Amino acid sequence: MSDPGGHTQLLFALSSDPTAVTSGVEFFYSTDGFDGSLSGSFGGFVGVPYFFTSDPTFPQNGPTQFSGVPFLSYSFTPEAVAVPEPATLMLLGPAAAFFARRRFARR
Numbered sequence: 001m002s003d004p005g006g007h008t009q010l011l012f013a014l015s016s017d018p019t020a021v022t023s024g025v026e027f028f029y030s031t032d033g034f035d036g037s038l039s040g041s042f043g044g045f046v047g048v049p050y051f052f053t054s055d056p057t058f059p060q061n062g063p064t065q066f067s068g069v070p071f072l073s074y075s076f077t078p079e080a081v082a083v084p085e086p087a088t089l090m091l092l093g094p095a096a097a098f099f100a101r102r103r104f105a106r107r
Contacts (some may be wrong), residue, residue: 005030010065012059012078012096013049020049022060029069036071045079 009026027040038077043050046062058065064077 010076011057012060019052
C-alpha cells in the first residue's frame with residue numbers, strides 16, 4: 001500500500017487568541033509503503049506567536065495531543081504558560097503596603 005504523502009500538524013495557542021500559534025509540531029511526509037521521509041519543524045512556547053493560522057489549534061495549557069501518519073505516530077506536550085506562584089502573590093500585598101507607607105511618611 002502506497003501513500004503519496006502529505007502534511008500533518010499539532011498546533012497550540014493561547015485561549016485569548018486561538019489563531020496565534022505559540023507552540024507545536026508540523027511536517028510533510030512521504031512514503032512508498034516501505035520507506036518514509038519527514039521534513040518539518042517544532043517549536044516550544046517562547047511567549048510570542050510563531051505565526052497566525054486559520055487551522056484548528058489546541059489550548060497551550062492543555063493536555064498532550066496525539067496524531068499520526070501511515071508509518072509514524074507522534075505526540076506533542078505543550079508547556080504550561082507561567083503564572084505567579086501563590087507565595088509570590090501573597091508577598092505583593094505587604095510589599096505594596098510597605099512602599100505606600102514609606103511614600104506617605106515622606107510627606
